[in-house]
Amino acid sequence: MKRFISSFFKENSLRGASVILIITLAVSNVLGLFRDRFLTKNIETYNLDIYYAAFRIPDFVFNTLILGAIISAFIPIFSEFIARDKKEEGFKTANLLLNAGLFFTMISAIILIIFMPYVMKVMVPSFDAYRMAQAVLYSRVLMIMPIFFSASYIIGGMLNCYKRFFVYALSPLLYNLSIIIGAAILAPRYGAVAVIWMVVLGSFLHFAILIPSAFKIGYRWKAVFSLKDQHIRQITKLMLPRSISLGVNQIMFSVYTAIASALAVGSISAFNLANNIQSVPVIVLGSSFATAVFPTLSMKIAQNKKEEFSFYLSRALRAIGYFLIPSTVLFILLRAQIVRLILGSGKFGWSDTRMTALALGFFALSILAQGLMPLVARAFYAMKDTKTPMICSVITVVASIIAAIPLSHYFSVTGLALAFSLGNYINVISLIYFLNKIYPGVIERSVFSSYLKTAAISLAMGVAVWSSMHIFANFVDMTRFLGVFSQTAVACVTGGIIFFSLSYFFDSDEMKWAFTRKINGQD
Numbered sequence: 305m306k307r308f309i310s311s312f313f314k315e316n317s318l319r320g321a322s323v324i325l326i327i328t329l330a331v332s333n334v335l336g337l338f339r340d341r342f343l344t345k346n347i348e349t350y351n352l353d354i355y356y357a358a359f360r361i362p363d364f365v366f367n368t369l370i371l372g373a374i375i376s377a378f379i380p381i382f383s384e385f386i387a388r389d390k391k392e393e394g395f396k397t398a399n400l401l402l403n404a405g406l407f408f409t410m411i412s413a414i415i416l417i418i419f420m421p422y423v424m425k426v427m428v429p430s431f432d433a434y435r436m437a438q439a440v441l442y443s444r445v446l447m448i449m450p451i452f453f454s455a456s457y458i459i460g461g462m463l464n465c466y467k468r469f470f471v472y473a474l475s476p477l478l479y480n481l482s483i484i485i486g487a488a489i490l491a492p493r494y495g496a497v498a499v500i501w502m503v504v505l506g507s508f509l510h511f512a513i514l515i516p517s518a519f520k521i522g523y524r525w526k527a528v529f530s531l532k533d534q535h536i537r538q539i540t541k542l543m544l545p546r547s548i549s550l551g552v553n554q555i556m557f558s559v560y561t562a563i564a565s566a567l568a569v570g571s572i573s574a575f576n577l578a579n580n581i582q583s584v585p586v587i588v589l590g591s592s593f594a595t596a597v598f599p600t601l602s603m604k605i606a607q608n609k610k611e612e613f614s615f616y617l618s619r620a621l622r623a624i625g626y627f628l629i630p631s632t633v634l635f636i637l638l639r640a641q642i643v644r645l646i647l648g649s650g651k652f653g654w655s656d657t658r659m660t661a662l663a664l665g666f667f668a669l670s671i672l673a674q675g676l677m678p679l680v681a682r683a684f685y686a687m688k689d690t691k692t693p694m695i696c697s698v699i700t701v702v703a704s705i706i707a708a709i710p711l712s713h714y715f716s717v718t719g720l721a722l723a724f725s726l727g728n729y730i731n732v733i734s735l736i737y738f739l740n741k742i743y744p745g746v747i748e749r750s751v752f753s754s755y756l757k758t759a760a761i762s763l764a765m766g767v768a769v770w771s772s773m774h775i776f777a778n779f780v781d782m783t784r785f786l787g788v789f790s791q792t793a794v795a796c797v798t799g800g801i802i803f804f805s806l807s808y809f810f811d812s813d814e815m816k817w818a819f820t821r822k823i824n825g826q827d
Contacts, residue, residue: 328473335477339480342484343487344647346487346650347487349652353435353572356572357431357439360427360554360557360561361447362449364554364558365409366454367553368551369409377538377541379461379465379599387603398523400529441497442500449503452511459514462521469595469596471514478513486500542685542690544690549693549694553701567717570656574659574660575663578663585631586628586675589631590624590674590678593620597679604686605686622813629755629762630761632668632671633763634766635664636665638769638792638796639664639665667724670726670728689742693735707727711723758814761812773795
């Protein structure tokens with residue numbers, strides 16, 4: 305038994321990495337929900353709108369300058385160094401990238417801190433003078449955050465290549481714990497500004513926890529700087545399309561924020577809170593698989609093992625679909641209950657709950673698409689193709705913004721959520737189309753038949769969930785937390801029994817993978 309558990313959680317196996325990431329990301333996202341609960345309990349939505357708007361500029365800097373380089377360029381190149389047993393050359397490249405990233409992030413922070421009042425007028429043009437001044441203050445403080453995240457994600461990229469996923473996955477736990485302390489303990493007395501400073505502290509802890517593991521793999525920081533190094537040039541060449549993709553995605557969120565600032569008070573908060581809730585299954589059951597399999601995909605391409613590349617990609621696609629299709633059904637049916645349980649307390653009123661629940665329902669439509677995108681995009685990155693995902697991303701963002709304008713006019717903030725979901729499906733469908741066109745047969749046909757089977761089982765599960773929640777509502781007080789919790793728990797348990805029973809009856813391969821040690825004979 306001990307040997308089985310050890311092999312089950314073996315960090316450097318694909319399955320073990322997935323399990324570790326799923327567990328730690330699940331805990332992190334649960335903490336994220338507690339974070340949002342304390343935020344809505346202790347800060348009224350009028351000020352929460354300011355809090356969420358303040359993140360737009362710092363997030364834009366980090367996503368554009370750093371995140372694109374790590375996901376699309378650094379990990380595939382660093383994986384090649386490991387595959388070719390050139391460890392020291394890999395660490396040198398990591399130092400060059402780290403120092404360059406810190407330099408440009410700091411320069412960007414200084415410039416934006418100076419010009420923040422002008423930038424914020426574009427970001428939230430409908431804010432009154434008080435909210436505008438507070439948004440400028442909060443955003444200036446948050447410009448420290450991308451500096452720590454730059455170092456954290458580059459070091460985390462190295463750890464991913466060495467398949468040291470556990471400590472990497474602990475980073476967001478500390479980040480969320482820091483914000484929870486700020487929201488639960490400091491916010492009632494000092495307001496949202498205290499939470500902003502705890503966000504900065506959390507970003508530092510996100511970085512600091514990785515340092516011991518980085519030392520264990522042999523990494524040492526060195527004060528080296530060169531933009532002419534051939535590997536840095538290669539990373540820059542590969543990262544530019546990805547940075548553009550992330551940049552236009554951040555522009556989309558900025559446009560959404562600007563539109564929401566002109567809607568009813570609380571619209572920015574409702575959009576962000578609903579997005580945070582629906583992102584839990586996306587991150588836990590989608591991004592975790594993509595993160596775990598990406599080093600393997602990069603390694604298989606580096607070794608020119610295309611059949612194995614196709615094998616791991618297709619199995620990961622099937623696993624993601626198996627978990628996210630039923631998640632979509634549950635989130636749509638239980639959207640109001642989920643919002644009431646997570647956010648319905650303190651200063652978060654019934655009108656806020658209704659607005660957020662409606663947005664959550666429209667967000668949930670694209671849970672599958674959002675979960676697939678990180679994996680399919682990483683398939684391109686493993687092949688060192690960052691241009692195709694960029695083109696798909698730009699087209700998607702343009703379509704999403706165009707759709708958001710009329711939809712928000714007719715449906716308010718829920719229209720923004722619907723436009724977001726439509727954009728995600730445009731993105732993932734175009735990515736899959738081009739992947740099959742560039743690399744015919746890379747996605748096995750079994751993926752699509754698996755999705756049809758899972759969708760049918762999920763619909764049957766949905767009928768059971770809908771029936772059980774309406775029947776049970778007659779026996780509990782739905783105006784109380786315990787009543788809503790009991791109804792939701794019964795509906796979820798009923799749905800789970802139906803889903804896994806039908807999966808067993810129809811001999812689902814994906815369920816076997818979830819509960820057995822091997823995936824068709826491979827770890």
